[in-house]
Amino acid sequence: xxxxxxTLAVASATLAAGISxxxxxxxxxxxxxxxxxxxxxxxxxxxxxxxxxxxxxxNPELKKVIRRGYDLFTNTQQLRGxxxxxxxxxxSCHLGEGRQPFSAPVWPAAVTLPDFRGKNQHVxxxxxxxxxxxxxxxxxxxxxxxxxxxxxxxxxHQWLATxxxxxxxxxxxxxxxxxPERPETLSxxxxxxxxxxxxxxxxxxxxxxxxxxxxxxxxxxxxxxxNNWGAGIVRTHxxxxxxxxxxxxGQPLSLSDQQAWDIAYYMTQQExxxxxxxxxxxxxVLEQFGPTFHKHSSYGQxxxxxxxxxxxxxxxxxxxxxxxxxxxxxxxxxxxD
Amino acid sequence: xxxMRIVSGLGLLLxxxxxxxxxxxxxxxxxRGQQAAGTCVxxxxxxxxxxxxxxxxxxxxxxxxxxxxxxxxxHDFKAGRRENASMMPFxxxxxxxxxxxxxxxxxxxxxxxxxxxxxxxEALLARGEQLALRGDWDAYIVSCKSCHGxxxxxxxxxxxxxxxxxxxxxxxxxxxxxxxxxxxxxxxxMGAIAQRMSDEDxxxxxxxxxxxxVASE
Numbered sequence: 279x280x281x282x283x284x285t286l287a288v289a290s291a292t293l294a295a296g297i298s299x300x301x302x303x304x305x306x307x308x309x310x311x312x313x314x315x316x317x318x319x320x321x322x323x324x325x326x327x328x329x330x331x332x333x334x335x336x337n338p339e340l341k342k343v344i345r346r347g348y349d350l351f352t353n354t355q356q357l358r359g360x361x362x363x364x365x366x367x368x369x370s371c372h373l374g375e376g377r378q379p380f381s382a383p384v385w386p387a388a389v390t391l392p393d394f395r396g397k398n399q400h401v402x403x404x405x406x407x408x409x410x411x412x413x414x415x416x417x418x419x420x421x422x423x424x425x426x427x428x429x430x431x432x433x434x435h436q437w438l439a440t441x442x443x444x445x446x447x448x449x450x451x452x453x454x455x456x457x458p459e460r461p462e463t464l465s466x467x468x469x470x471x472x473x474x475x476x477x478x479x480x481x482x483x484x485x486x487x488x489x490x491x492x493x494x495x496x497x498x499x500x501x502x503x504x505n506n507w508g509a510g511i512v513r514t515h516x517x518x519x520x521x522x523x524x525x526x527x528g529q530p531l532s533l534s535d536q537q538a539w540d541i542a543y544y545m546t547q548q549e550x551x552x553x554x555x556x557x558x559x560x561x562x563v564l565e566q567f568g569p570t571f572h573k574h575s576s577y578g579q580x581x582x583x584x585x586x587x588x589x590x591x592x593x594x595x596x597x598x599x600x601x602x603x604x605x606x607x608x609x610x611x612x613x614x615d
Numbered sequence: 616x617x618x619m620r621i622v623s624g625l626g627l628l629l630x631x632x633x634x635x636x637x638x639x640x641x642x643x644x645x646x647r648g649q650q651a652a653g654t655c656v657x658x659x660x661x662x663x664x665x666x667x668x669x670x671x672x673x674x675x676x677x678x679x680x681x682x683x684x685x686x687x688x689x690h691d692f693k694a695g696r697r698e699n700a701s702m703m704p705f706x707x708x709x710x711x712x713x714x715x716x717x718x719x720x721x722x723x724x725x726x727x728x729x730x731x732x733x734x735x736x737e738a739l740l741a742r743g744e745q746l747a748l749r750g751d752w753d754a755y756i757v758s759c760k761s762c763h764g765x766x767x768x769x770x771x772x773x774x775x776x777x778x779x780x781x782x783x784x785x786x787x788x789x790x791x792x793x794x795x796x797x798x799x800x801x802x803x804x805m806g807a808i809a810q811r812m813s814d815e816d817x818x819x820x821x822x823x824x825x826x827x828x829v830a831s832e
Contacts, residue, residue, distance in 0.1 A: 304753045307811075311755060328749070374752035479773055479801045480762070493765040495774075528757050528807045 379452020648720025683772025731782025743823025
């Protein structure tokens with residue numbers, strides 16, 4: 279316990295200006311649960327909660343818009359059939375309302391963008407980043423830039439970043455879904471057995487999630503209700519990082535690294551709607567994105583168990599022939615070096 | 616629908632590696648269940664509403680609860696996977712068919728109002744609402760709703776309806792999980808959360824849930 283306190287004191291001394299000791303104390307529970315303590319020089323930010331919003335000294339109209347953003351973030355299904363064509367909410371993957379460290383907290387997007395993004399090879403701002411989630415993770419098409427819904431969502435992101443420095447030059451504590459070390463071998467069979475044992479009680483044996491009278495309870499890890507082949511979490515290491523740090527719900531870090539990777543390996547070798555960057559064939563997608571994004575996924579690979587070539591289909595899921603308007607749109611092509 | 620749910624409950628039991636007889640897939644009959652439930656009404660009442668007993672052991676509402684969930688609990692009482700001195704002798708009186716029948720009987724009743732949260736103060740209820748609907752992630756307490764479903768009215772045969780359940784019963788169950796006296800949940804999903812709740816959290820969420828109404832289908 280004494281050592282623990284010392285560590286905290288050292289950490290807090292090296293935190294960015296504006297991060298108080300009191301704020302860091304909020305994360306003590308996480309460290310007790312086995313998450314790493316912040317390393318020297320890391321940016322630790324504790325986003326405000328919706329209770330803090332009520333107390334905040336900001337324009338009441340802004341509060342309303344942030345509340346709307348929170349509502350969209352945690353119940354994105356209200357955009358079903360318009361912008362969302364699967365069974366997911368933003369908060370299905372970004373746990374704890376987008377605030378949670380090691381669960382891809384969303385506030386870093388508000389302080390690190392605009393920036394160059396490898397996935398689409400140009401500079402993206404916060405809205406374009408959120409639009410990407412709609413095209414891939416929600417298997418849909420985004421609300422227009424500048425629209426009420428887009429503004430509300432970005433306002434919620436920015437509100438969560440309240441007090442964090444813009445363009446921080448330090449690494450961010452708890453950013454993304456940090457993957458555990460990749461084991462030497464991955465086992466589909468072991469992943470399947472573990473999935474049935476540890477995951478299917480909530481996510482169903484067929485990966486369709488759990489819905490009560492059509493209302494969302496647990497998200498679908500694969501199939502038409504899930505993210506499409508272009509979403510970040512189809513990459514095995516991202517799925518492993520999500521699982522290790524967040525699953526089973528309420529018991530993060532309870533699976534071994536091998537178990538988390540095996541489940542991720544199994545999960546990411548199931549079918550899901552086509553990558554919206556697909557225009558003619560799996561080989562075309564692989565030619566364009568095989569060396570980069572899909573280097574980390576099982577896209578276009580032949581599943582050993584049944585010789586099924588993954589993603590070799592033109593199934594777009596519920597969105598049918600709707601094409602997300604933000605995919606494959608280059609920007610800033612005429613800028614001089 | 617009822618039988619489907621019981622079958623999925625069976626899948627759960629198998630998934631946990633417990634010895635599950637094929638009898639657990641039996642289809643329940645509500646009319647036969649009414650006959651078999653003769654001894655249940657003393658505590659759970661004729662309308663399945665149970666009773667909140669402050670300072671004593673509260674009897675849970677069964678009305679409108681998922682049939683698969685009720686059947687699993689009865690099997691667990693019989694097998695000693697869930698321990699309760701008052702309940703065990705009655706569970707032992709039921710055979711597998713009667714369990715399915717009683718479960719079907721109670722599941723078809725309209726959800727009744729619950730007691731025990733009437734006198735809770737506003738601040739306590741606000742905390743209860745937060746835990747039930749949003750959780751407290753800084754303490755890694757995920758919301759009740761994230762498993763117990765929309766309106767906390769239950770999700771499938773695994774996650775019972777807890778809205779409009781008696782505060783005394785919810786409180787006692789959370790304490791039992793905390794102390795390791797109840798552990799018949801899949802993968803310790805409830806136990807892990809209960810461990811992180813303070814006494815005040817338990818009071819708060821029990822009172823708030825008891826004050827909620829559930830519209831019956």
